[in-house]
Amino acid sequence: MKNISAVRGGSGGVIEPKVGTRPQDNIYLAVNSEWLEKTDIPADRSRMAAFDMIDVNVEKHLMQDFADFAAGKKAVPAIANLDKAVNLYKLAKDFDKRNADGAQPIKADLTRLTELKDFSDYNLNAADLASFASIPFGLSVDPDMKNTKVNLLGFSGPGTYLPDTTTYETEDAPKLLAILQKQSVKLLEMAGIETEQAEQYAADAIKFDARLAKVVKSAEEWADYPACYNPMKIADFEAKFKDFKIKQYLVAVVGEEPDRINVEEPRYLDHINEIINEANFAEIKSWMIVNFINGAASDLSQDFREAAFPFSQALSGQPELSSGEKQAYHIANGAFSEVVGVYYGQTYFGAEAKKDVEDMIHRMLDVYEERLLANDWLSEATKQKAVGKLTALELKIGYPEKIEDIYNRLEVTPASQGGSLYSNDRAFAIAEQKYNMEQLHKEVDRTVWAMPANLVNACYDPQRNDLTFPAAILQAPFYDLKQDRATNFGGIGSVIAHEVSHAFDNNGAQFDKFGNMTNWWTDEDYAEFKKRTQAEIDLFDGLEYGPVKLNGKQIVSENIADQGGLTAAVEAAKNENDDLKKLFENFARIWANKQLVESIKSQTAVDVHAPGPDRANVQIQCQDDFYEVFGVKPTDGMWLDPAERVHIW
Structure with a gap:
C-alpha cells in the first residue's frame, strides 16, 4: 500500500497545499490546494474545514438575529421558548454586570x-x-x-x-x-x-x-x-x-x-x-x-474568562479567546439548542430544498437496498434481516415538528430579579438532571432529535434506528439545489449513505430494526464481516497525520460508514449516468481541512473519525471506479493494489 501521507507535512503537521497536484497522485490536494492556500483559520478557532465554513456562516446569521432580537430591532418569532433564549443572551452579553459581580x-x-x-x-x-x-x-x-x-x-x-x-x-x-x-x-x-x-x-x-x-x-x-x-x-x-x-x-x-x-x-x-x-x-x-x-x-467576568483560557489554548492552539458577544450567543444556543435550531430551520431552510433532499435520501435508500440484495458475501437470511432494518429506518430531516419538554422547564431569572449567568446555568443543570431521571419509568420517546437543526452534522442512532439530517448541513459544498446531481451525490449523497452505513458498522450491526442489541447474523456471515472490519482497521492503523499516528480500531466505525457511503453514492450516480469525476472531486472537497498542530493532537486522541484528508484519499483509493475515471496507474500516488482495497458495503 502506498502511504499517501508522504505528500503531507509542513510546519507542525499542517498540511501544505500543492497547487498543480494531479488527482492521480493525491485527489485531496488536487481539489483543495487552492482552498488551503487562501483560507485562514480565524483567531478564535483552531481549524477550518468544510463543516466549519458552513458553521461560521450559520453563526454569523444567528448572532446577528440574536443581536437584533435583544435590541428590539426584530420581533422574536412565536417559537416556544425562543424568548427565553434571547433573555439568556441578554444576560450573558451584559459584561458591565458580569465584570462588576466578579466572583x-x-x-x-x-x-x-x-x-x-x-x-x-x-x-x-x-x-x-x-x-x-x-x-x-x-x-x-x-x-x-x-x-x-x-x-x-x-x-x-x-x-x-x-x-x-x-x-x-x-x-x-x-x-x-x-x-x-x-x-x-x-x-x-x-x-x-x-x-x-x-x-x-x-x-x-x-x-x-x-x-x-x-x-x-x-x-x-x-x-x-x-x-x-x-x-x-x-x-x-x-x-x-x-x-x-x-x-x-x-x-x-x-x-x-x-x-x-x-x-x-x-x-x-x-x-x-x-x-x-x-x-x-x-x-x-x-x-x-x-x-x-x-x-x-x-x-463570570471577562477577567475570569481570560484567566481560564490558557489550558484550552494549549490543547487547541487557538490564538485568541472568542469575543464576549460570540460567547453570549453560544451560551444561549447551548442552553436552548433545539429551540434555536427550530428557529434556524424555519427561517433559513426552504421547502423546495427539503423536498429535494428527501428525494435524494429515498434514492440512496433504494440504492442501498439494491446493494444489500446483490451482496456477494451475505447469506439470503442475513440479507433479508439487513433489508428489514434498512426499510425500518426513521427519517428526521431539517428540524423537529415539536420541541422537547425540557425547554418548557427552563426559566431565565433576569439580573433585575437577582439572577446571574452562573445562577441560571446552575438552575438549568438541576432541571436537566431531574428531567433525565424522570425518564426512568417512561417509555422511550422516539420522536426526540439527537441534534439541533443549526448543527452542521448528521447522525444515526442505533437504539432508535433513525437518521437525522439537520437543516444546517443541507447546503454547499454538501448540497445545493443549483449544483449538478453528481456533485450533490459526492456531498450530501455520500453523507446520507454514510449515516445509513452506521446501521451496519461494527457497532450498528449488533442492533436490530427496533434498535435492540440482538444478533441477526448467521455465524458465517458475521465472521466474514469481522474479517472485513479488521481489513478496514488495518487500512488506517498507523497512518501518519502531521505529528500523530492514527488508531485504526478507534476510528473503524466511521471508516466503515465512509466506505459504505461513498460506494453507495458512486452506485447512485452510475444509475443516473452522472459524471463520476465531479462526484469524487466533491467528496474530496467536503473533507477539506486546515488545522493547528495542537488541535490535531487533541482531536485525534478522542475523535472516532479519521482526519479529513484521509477520509478523502484513502476511501477514494478503495473505489475501483476512481481508477478508471482518472486513469490511475500503479506508478501514481493514489494507486492501491486491488487486493488491499477494502469493500464492505
Whole structure:
C-alpha cells in the first residue's frame, strides 16, 4: 500500500497545499490546494474545514438575529421558548454586570466545597453537591440496549483533564498539566482563596486526576458502543461500594433504588474503592474545587474568562479567546439548542430544498437496498434481516415538528430579579438532571432529535434506528439545489449513505430494526464481516497525520460508514449516468481541512473519525471506479493494489 501521507507535512503537521497536484497522485490536494492556500483559520478557532465554513456562516446569521432580537430591532418569532433564549443572551452579553459581580455569583457554592470537613461530610452531602459540582462518577437515563422501549439507569466514570487516557503517555502531558495547575491557582486566587491553599488544591486535583486516568475508559474503548452494556442487579452494584454510601446517593438523586443499573465502565466500578475512600478525601475535595472553578469561570467576568483560557489554548492552539458577544450567543444556543435550531430551520431552510433532499435520501435508500440484495458475501437470511432494518429506518430531516419538554422547564431569572449567568446555568443543570431521571419509568420517546437543526452534522442512532439530517448541513459544498446531481451525490449523497452505513458498522450491526442489541447474523456471515472490519482497521492503523499516528480500531466505525457511503453514492450516480469525476472531486472537497498542530493532537486522541484528508484519499483509493475515471496507474500516488482495497458495503 502506498502511504499517501508522504505528500503531507509542513510546519507542525499542517498540511501544505500543492497547487498543480494531479488527482492521480493525491485527489485531496488536487481539489483543495487552492482552498488551503487562501483560507485562514480565524483567531478564535483552531481549524477550518468544510463543516466549519458552513458553521461560521450559520453563526454569523444567528448572532446577528440574536443581536437584533435583544435590541428590539426584530420581533422574536412565536417559537416556544425562543424568548427565553434571547433573555439568556441578554444576560450573558451584559459584561458591565458580569465584570462588576466578579466572583460573587459563585461564592456560596465555592464556600460549600472549601468547607467540606471530612469524608463523612462528603458522603452525607454528595447528592446535594452533585447539583453544582463534579462527583467522581456519573448517572444518566438512556434506552435499554436490549429493550429500547424502556429506559435504564446508567453508571459511568468521570472525564479526565487531558483529552484521553493515552494523552497521559505523551511527552506533552506534563507541560499541559502544569498549565492547568497554574491556571487553577490563579482562578482560585481571583475567587478569594489564599495562594498557599490554592496551590495545594491544584496539586491534589492533578494527583486525583492521575488516579482516574489509570482506570477510566480510553477513546478507543468508548468507540466500542455495545461494550457499554453491562446491566447489573442493584444489590450487586451497591455491594461494590465499601466506603461511599451509594444507596443513599441513589435515593437522593434518582428518587429510588431501581431494580437494575447499566455499568458502562465495569473496570472503573471494579476500582471504585481505590478511587472514592477516606484516605483520598483531600484529593477528591481538591478535584471538585478545581473542576468547579475552571467550569464556572466562563459564566463570570471577562477577567475570569481570560484567566481560564490558557489550558484550552494549549490543547487547541487557538490564538485568541472568542469575543464576549460570540460567547453570549453560544451560551444561549447551548442552553436552548433545539429551540434555536427550530428557529434556524424555519427561517433559513426552504421547502423546495427539503423536498429535494428527501428525494435524494429515498434514492440512496433504494440504492442501498439494491446493494444489500446483490451482496456477494451475505447469506439470503442475513440479507433479508439487513433489508428489514434498512426499510425500518426513521427519517428526521431539517428540524423537529415539536420541541422537547425540557425547554418548557427552563426559566431565565433576569439580573433585575437577582439572577446571574452562573445562577441560571446552575438552575438549568438541576432541571436537566431531574428531567433525565424522570425518564426512568417512561417509555422511550422516539420522536426526540439527537441534534439541533443549526448543527452542521448528521447522525444515526442505533437504539432508535433513525437518521437525522439537520437543516444546517443541507447546503454547499454538501448540497445545493443549483449544483449538478453528481456533485450533490459526492456531498450530501455520500453523507446520507454514510449515516445509513452506521446501521451496519461494527457497532450498528449488533442492533436490530427496533434498535435492540440482538444478533441477526448467521455465524458465517458475521465472521466474514469481522474479517472485513479488521481489513478496514488495518487500512488506517498507523497512518501518519502531521505529528500523530492514527488508531485504526478507534476510528473503524466511521471508516466503515465512509466506505459504505461513498460506494453507495458512486452506485447512485452510475444509475443516473452522472459524471463520476465531479462526484469524487466533491467528496474530496467536503473533507477539506486546515488545522493547528495542537488541535490535531487533541482531536485525534478522542475523535472516532479519521482526519479529513484521509477520509478523502484513502476511501477514494478503495473505489475501483476512481481508477478508471482518472486513469490511475500503479506508478501514481493514489494507486492501491486491488487486493488491499477494502469493500464492505
